[in-house]
Amino acid sequence: MNPKGKYIIGIDACKLGWVAVCIDQSQEFSISKHQTFSSIIYTYPNAEKYLVDMVIGLADKNHLREIEKLAREKLKPNRTSTVFTPPCREAVYEKNYDAAKKKNIAITGKSISIQAWNIVPKIREVDKFILKNKNLRSKINEAHPELCFASLNNGKPMQFKKSTKEGEDERLTLLSHFYPKSKSVFEEGSKSFLKKEVKNDDIIDALGLAVTGLLGMQNGFDFLISKNKKQDIHGLEMNMCFYKKNKSH
DSSP, X not given: OOOOSSEEEEEEEOSSSEEEEEEXXXXXXXXXXXXXXXXXXXXXXXXXXXXXXXXXXXXXTTBOOOHHHHHHHHTTTTSGGGOOOOOOHXXXXXXXXXXXXXXXXXXXXXXXXXHHHHTHXXXXXXXXXXXXXXXXXXXXXXXXXXXXXXXXXXXXXXXXXXXXXXXXXXXXXXXXXXXXXXXXXXXXXXXXXXXXXXXXXXXXXXXXXXXXHHHHHHHOOEEEEOSSOOBOTTOOBOEEEEOOOOTTO
């Protein structure tokens, strides 16, 4: 697909690497898998925004992240566990889990879960790309799928886990209200990709970010921002992008 006019990209990490959903202003879509983050940008170089479910803006001793706490507040009571506190910058660039845990405790006073460590390569990949491509900083935004789903659902978090059939149906029904081709995107992705490379919930998360981006492109974006530290040591914004639903919806 060659996007027509303005377009948005929703991106989620998967076992293969990344899955991307593109929706343009004429409501056409494409879904693709990529081994590297940079491949997405090269495939879709002129997006209005790239919404990615990955940490952007890393903490250090003078720049602690606070937005995870704010996100959990918005996702009570059902989806708070979907938000984890990411490792600090120094820990992200350690060579192994034990060294990263020690570094994180020394700087933040907190350890790192193995789940958080497992996505460190992806955090590092996005961080390196953004630091190298400063012209794209304003276009690449961190977005949490469950925060986006809740914002589209009148502020109410999803009831079911995304990995269940009920969770799939709940999210696709919600997204279809705003983007009628949502189920077609999901069906194309689930038929085209091997589950060992891209899971169904990866597709739904990327789609959720793309639909959020489409609405934001039309009506404006909102950001979850902490009151104190808003940028990391490199000036990267520490926030989460979502769509503030207007009354017409």
